[in-house]
Amino acid sequence: MTKVSIWDLPDVPKGQLPPHLELQRTRVICNSDAPTHTENIQYSGAYASMGVDHSLQFDHFRKKFRVEVIRLTEDDMEFDMIGIDASLANAFRRILIAELATMAIEKVLIANNTSVIQDEVLAHRLGLVPIKVDPRLFDYMSENDVPNEKNTIVFKLHVQCERGGPRLTVKSDELKWLPNGSQFLLGTGHSTSTSNSTSKPKTYTSFSCRQDYLPEFSNNPIAPEHPDIIIAKLGPGQEIELEAHAVKGMGKTHAKWSPVATAWYRMLPEVVLLQEVEDEKAEELIKKCPVNVFDIEDIANGKKRATVARPRACTLCRECIRGEGWDKFVAIRRVRDHFIFTIESTGALPPEVLFTEAVKILEDKCERVITELS
């Protein structure tokens, strides 16, 4: 190699990154053996030597950030979040799973259970039944609170399988809402006080009014989200009689309070043909891909060429870059700031409301830190 004076070399372009660094900054590169450049470069001065300011300008973020809804139904949604860092997308995901409130059965008072399912297993199964009610209408119950109409929902379940009849499957629609609170009287120690007939008999809850008289529940009674969840199976002569008390809670205490079945994101796959893939090679490429990312198009004089038709379908299985020389033709990458976010709600709140609530919670956390630092 001939010697070149350093002064004859071209200048490093100022103000923009060279293409290979730009690629590393904005893409995760999936090689056939392992992904590379997986870590985010966050430090604002990371590219200072090249005259590139990597700090995030809020105006810039406002300009670049986009949300595109792909699918939205009653209980699930998919949307693209573009132009945001993974740390924020992950914060939203974590809040959705663990820090949003829902109502779930927490206490089960079992009066009679002669089924083969043990009391504690039955109680656990009941806890996992999603309840269709807006948790924002309720308060948390702390340790010294008494169960009242603002923090507790009471359900009754009383089923009996007839002797001589067929076996009975108890489903979640047998959980009947008791808007007036518990019907079980408190133990005998209190029975003397109930003798004065004017006062209400003491039960396990102290409701000051009926829940179904409250305007928010008068037209939509509280019930389990799905009527066909199997709770137990009863043989002839067996009986379950219980009361289930639902309270407000968060997913980080127990997964039964998680308002999402799952919430997850993936980065947008990007499939690039580095050079033309033609004829037999194109046919071979299409056969290699199990999810049909590629298509074939005819070009002039009977020639065929592979195209990338459905990059979103790519699962990054890397089948297409397996084998000798294929990585010269195809490159698979992930776009670092493009998240395909999916939320599956359990039914208490619609998924779009869950997401906005999650963002609000992150805001509250920031506000909390600010008030405590000042």
Add this chain to the structure above:
Amino acid sequence: MIIYRSSLCQSSKPRNSLSVAARILHPSKHPTIQGGILILTTLVGVCNYSLLAMEHGSFQDQSASTFSLTDEDHTLANSLRFTLNQDPRVTFCGYSIPHPSDARVNIRVQTTGDPASEVLKDACQDLMLMCQHVRSTFDEAVADFKNAQALKDMDIKH
């Protein structure tokens, strides 16, 4: 004032501020804090149950501090690390969770000269603004999608 559900707190007993501080500031466990003068500001005025945030630093040099936040985890700390790193005044920041069964994160902030607490506050402010923007953009996108969907449904009925 923020009152937390007692069931989320590990213990409902009032925490002794000094014992908490001693545990965190023990030099062998916390090598980033040099031996100088340590100040302890309990940043919450009246709070009986827990110290929600503490700053550990020195009087002479306020540009480097460790903030200890209770009842927080990766959710907030990682987002804050991101916004802090975007701030050109920050020379170093990082966070750690000293023990997984303690609901606590330590966020270390070192700056070029501004008080670390001010920089952290600005980072929180930035994060809040970003969240607000995310929320409004998301609401807009959902409304647009619903409108488009309604239009599509009407076309089918025609």
